[in-house]
Amino acid sequence: MRNAVFLISPLLLGGCAGRHNWLAGAGAEAARIEQLFWVLLIGAVVIWCTIIAAAVYANRRQVDPKLERQARWFIIWGGAVIPTFLVSGLLIWGMVILRDITSDSGDITVRVDGERWWWRVIYDGPDGDVVTANEIRLPVGQTALFRLTADDVIHSFWVPALGGKMDMIPGRETTLALTPQKTGSWGGLCAEFCGGAHALMRFDAVVMEPEDFDAWLAAEAAPAQVAEGDPGLAIFLEEGCGACHSIRGTQAAGPVGPDLTHVAARERLGAGIYAMNADNMARWITETHEMKPGIDMPPYPDLDGARLDRLVTFLMSLDHAE
Ligand code: HEC
Ligand SMILES: [Cu+2]
Incomplete structure (x- = not known):
């Protein structure tokens, strides 16, 4: 068992x-x-x-010499002919799937x-x-x-x-x-x-x-809806996040990390590992390497209080326009 x-x-x-x-x-x-x-x-x-x-x-x-012809037949068909056809058939089938995908x-x-x-x-x-x-x-x-x-x-x-x-x-x-x-x-x-x-x-x-997908793609193509002089965007730029990250519609155009134009519209944070919410976003910024060890984003442990709140509020506002 x-x-x-x-x-x-x-x-x-x-x-x-x-x-x-x-x-x-x-x-x-x-x-x-x-x-x-x-x-x-x-x-x-x-x-x-x-x-x-x-x-x-x-x-x-019992060993019986009369059975020898049968045994040879069994070996030729069972050991060579049938396996050759079976394996060739499987190979062709697999190659057809591979061609299509x-x-x-x-x-x-x-x-x-x-x-x-x-x-x-x-x-x-x-x-x-x-x-x-x-x-x-x-x-x-x-x-x-x-x-x-x-x-x-x-x-x-x-x-x-x-x-x-x-x-x-x-x-x-x-x-x-x-x-x-x-x-x-x-x-x-x-x-x-x-x-x-x-x-x-x-x-x-x-x-x-399909129609939901088209709406999603159109929303994703639009630039971020950021208010003029948003204090969170100012912090984002001051901290140098924009050197690595892009937010279309703002000055931030860094090519190194993930595009953040509509980051809050994603279901998850950190490449599919955490729920997308303000708490996880704050921890992502301050405890980056506890959240995802070894990654190429520096942690910002000194960001706290109102400054962190404003930055997180700004990032969580990067959703699709209603
Ligand atoms: C040196 C380049 C660099 C800097 C500076 C940087 N990041 Fe990142 N960031 C990355 C990289 C690389 C990733 C992807 C990490 C991974 O998942 O492996 C990332 C991931 C992220 C994510 C997750 C995106 C997603 O799709 O889930 C957020 C949010 C984020 N960064 C925000 C910030 C903020 C806010 C700042 C400034 C306080 C900042 N980053 C500074 C490189 C950087
Ligand atoms: Cu990989």
């Missing part, structure tokens, strides 16, 4: 994964990979049982750049690039073509509920097509060890109705 639990535990774990469940049936590509997986698993079990049964049978039989066409294009340890996300909007970060929104039922690359080390882009993973390689572009079939928020992650904060390099893939 213990052994049986041990043997099936990988399947059970797969079922526990929730937002990261690759058996969630949330995407067309995930469904094709799942189909291949079940065929491989059931096929392997059937073949294994057949071989064991044959071995047990052979062990029990790395295809070059889609209804929308999303460029994703793997950074240490967050995601730069660029949509082709009607009026040019729409730059955002750490959250990917997709219209349900449409094929999104991802154009993937990386800044300095190799990452791997993976939304288990929607499909397979794909390497992100500096200086090269890889592609991945995903066709979500269920609305909802699915977990994405980096699946290739990329340094200290690798395990905290996550994102949300939010699948929406």
Whole structure:
């Protein structure tokens, strides 16, 4: 019994994964990979049982020279011909899936750049690039073509509920097509060890109705709604945050860190790891390396009191216009 639990535990774990469940049936590509997986698993079990049964049978039989022709037939067909056809068939099937999921066409294009340890996300909007970060929104039922690359080390882009993973390689572009079939928020992650904060390099893939997606993209394309002389923006610029971060519609145009134009519209903070709220935002700024160890943002432990409050209020106001 213990052994049986041990043997099936990988399947059970797969079922526990929730937002990261690759058996969630949330995407067309995930469904094709799942189909291949079940065929491989059931096929392997059937073949294994057949071989064991044959071995047990052979062990029990008396040696009988008349059986030798049968045995040769069994070895040629069972050991060479059938496996050759089976493995070739599986290879072709796998290659067809691979061709489709790395295809070059889609209804929308999303460029994703793997950074240490967050995601730069660029949509082709009607009026040019729409730059955002750490959250990917997709219209349900449409094929999104991802154009993937990386800044300095190799990452791997993976939304288990929607499909397979794909390497992100500096200086090269890889592609991945995903066709979500269920609305909802699915977990994405980096699946290739990329340094200290690798395990905290996550994102949300939010699948929406097409008209909601269009509204979201239009809101995301708009510059930030910042009042003239906002005291929080002044603190943001004084502290030098704008050297690394951009907020479109303000002076802040730093290219190093995630775009913050609509940071408060994201579901999560810190590349998919914390709930987006004022408390976490304040801690992110003052206890940066307790929140996410080893990242390339300096902590600001001396920011406190009213100054921190104003900065946090300003950041939390960077939402979509109603
Ligand atoms: C030296 C460059 C640098 C400076 C200066 C800097 N940051 Fe960052 N910031 C980063 C990087 C890099 C990340 C991504 C960290 C990660 O998740 O790995 C980040 C992440 C963030 C995030 C999370 C964004 C998201 O999508 O969840 C916020 C919010 C943020 N910074 C605010 C600030 C504020 C406010 C200041 C000034 C007080 C500041 N940053 C100063 C580099 C910087
Ligand atoms: Cu990574």
